[in-house]
Amino acid sequence: MSPNVLIVDDNRDILAAARIALAQTGFSVTTGSDPEQIPALMAKTDFQVILLDMNFTRGVVHGEEGLTWLQKIRENDPAAVVILITAYGDVELAVRAMQNGAYDFIQKPWDNEKLVSTVSMAVELGRSKREVSLLKRQNQFLSECNGTQVIGSGPAMRKVLDLVEKVSRTDANVLITGENGTGKDLIARLIHDSSERSDAPFLPVDMGAIPESLFESEMFGYERGAFTGADKSRIGRIEAASGGTLFLDEIGNIPLAQQPKLLRVLETRELVSLGGVSRRAFDIRLICATNSDIQKLIEDNRFRQDLLYRINTVEIPLPSLRERKEDIPELLDHFLQFFCRKYKRPDLKITPSLMERLTEFPWPGNVRELKHLVERAVILAAGSPLKAEDFSLRSGVSEKNISNFNLENREMSGIAEAIDASEGNLSRAAELLGISRATLYRKMEKYGL
Numbered sequence: 357m358s359p360n361v362l363i364v365d366d367n368r369d370i371l372a373a374a375r376i377a378l379a380q381t382g383f384s385v386t387t388g389s390d391p392e393q394i395p396a397l398m399a400k401t402d403f404q405v406i407l408l409d410m411n412f413t414r415g416v417v418h419g420e421e422g423l424t425w426l427q428k429i430r431e432n433d434p435a436a437v438v439i440l441i442t443a444y445g446d447v448e449l450a451v452r453a454m455q456n457g458a459y460d461f462i463q464k465p466w467d468n469e470k471l472v473s474t475v476s477m478a479v480e481l482g483r484s485k486r487e488v489s490l491l492k493r494q495n496q497f498l499s500e501c502n503g504t505q506v507i508g509s510g511p512a513m514r515k516v517l518d519l520v521e522k523v524s525r526t527d528a529n530v531l532i533t534g535e536n537g538t539g540k541d542l543i544a545r546l547i548h549d550s551s552e553r554s555d556a557p558f559l560p561v562d563m564g565a566i567p568e569s570l571f572e573s574e575m576f577g578y579e580r581g582a583f584t585g586a587d588k589s590r591i592g593r594i595e596a597a598s599g600g601t602l603f604l605d606e607i608g609n610i611p612l613a614q615q616p617k618l619l620r621v622l623e624t625r626e627l628v629s630l631g632g633v634s635r636r637a638f639d640i641r642l643i644c645a646t647n648s649d650i651q652k653l654i655e656d657n658r659f660r661q662d663l664l665y666r667i668n669t670v671e672i673p674l675p676s677l678r679e680r681k682e683d684i685p686e687l688l689d690h691f692l693q694f695f696c697r698k699y700k701r702p703d704l705k706i707t708p709s710l711m712e713r714l715t716e717f718p719w720p721g722n723v724r725e726l727k728h729l730v731e732r733a734v735i736l737a738a739g740s741p742l743k744a745e746d747f748s749l750r751s752g753v754s755e756k757n758i759s760n761f762n763l764e765n766r767e768m769s770g771i772a773e774a775i776d777a778s779e780g781n782l783s784r785a786a787e788l789l790g791i792s793r794a795t796l797y798r799k800m801e802k803y804g805l
């Protein structure tokens with residue numbers, strides 16, 4: 357669908373020239389010569405960009421009319437993207453307009469190419485503003501119904517929350533490390549929500565999901581014509597998070613060749629979009645996360661040390677669930693209550709002996725796996741109290757559980773599953789595992805089972 361652009365100017369020649377230039381490039385253009393028409397036009401059409409003259413009364417050149425109409429437009433639609441048309445050399449007025457919320461200004465007489473590129477950028481900004489506001493509403497909804505509450509009052513989690521509280525008060529770059537499902541995303545959101553940027557967007561980007569060939573255009577944006585198929589300009593993820601927090605998840609997946617480009621942009625806090633020439637400043641708080649051993653990636657020359665220095669001003673390591681077993685009963689109770697409410701089931705209980713078994717389970721997929729299995733148990737259980745089978749610990753792996761490929765994790769969960777299957781009979785468990793009882797004891801001790 358072509359973007360709708362409204363142009364309001366009392367000079368009909370200006371209207372005609374702008375209409376021709378923009379319509380030729382695929383915009384759907386509406387014009388008006390009297391600003392009084394603006395409210396009615398805005399009620400009828402959803403304009404992605406409004407181009408507004410500064411002076412409408414003959415002989416008046418101080419621009420107050422433009423500023424008044426800018427304010428009215430923004431009252432009507434706070435997300436409206438307005439570009440002001442100013443007389444040549446009236447930079448002071450243009451600056452005032454931008455302080456009052458205009459996106460940009462264009463001086464008369466303009467160069468058509470500049471007009472088209474300014475309007476294209478403005479359309480993109482409006483689009484990403486709407487996306488971000490949708491994302492914000494989704495985030496809010498998710499945290500309300502999914503409980504972004506961070507559960508865990510044991511010493512390991514208290515240490516994490518203490519760090520979170522300290523970094524939230526600053527704008528420092530944070531690196532969150534931990535196995536899959538330990539809550540890296542949750543902690544990143546918590547830092548954002550507790551920071552001064554909480555009213556601005558929190559924009560998560562999965563670095564593993566961006567193909568190398570699209571890295572620059574996705575992150576830094578691109579200009580129209582930058583590559584085949586770039587039929588309009590687009591801002592990148594960094595600018596889309598402007599004013600808020602950019603959360604780069606799976607940072608270990610950034611291709612090595614792209615790392616110096618990201619480093620430069622983070623150092624200078626300025627970027628040039630693909631195919632562009634001008635530098636644009638941005639203002640973001642950066643949080644990164646990884647489940648990889650980043651030091652190992654550096655040793656293997658797959659991650660740059662200087663980029664790590666840039667992103668890990670403060671590092672927050674998240675403990676695996678095995679390392680904070682004390683929180684497991686609390687997490688089970690929390691999710692049990694949450695899913696019983698969600699699925700309108702009566703209060704399902706976990707007996708103390710099952711609680712003990714679940715606390716001893718190694719949970720290779722960490723909190724995500726625990727949450728997922730509680731949800732399944734609540735949906736499928738015949739009644740209260742819940743039984744071990746309701747948790748199907750034997751198939752207890754979560755979709756995203758990459759740490760499951762770790763041999764030690766596999767051994768540990770294999771042993772826990774065998775003990776589970778033999779209902780605590782260790783001779784039988786050793787038999788199932790094809791090892792001696794003594795070896796089983798040794799391994800149980802090793803894994804704290």
Ligand SMILES: Nc1ncnc2c1ncn2[C@@H]1O[C@H](COP(=O)(O)OP(=O)(O)OP(=O)(O)O)[C@@H](O)[C@H]1O
Pocket residue numbers: 503504505506507508534535536537538539540541542543605647723724727756
């Ligand atoms: N301490 C916690 N309290 C409550 N819920 C938690 C906690 N930690 C994690 N969760 C929940 O577990 C699930 C997985 O958490 P999250 O996505 O934050 O993990 P992650 O470390 O980012 O995982 P991945 O590395 O796979 O992206 C989410 O539903 C999250 O809400």
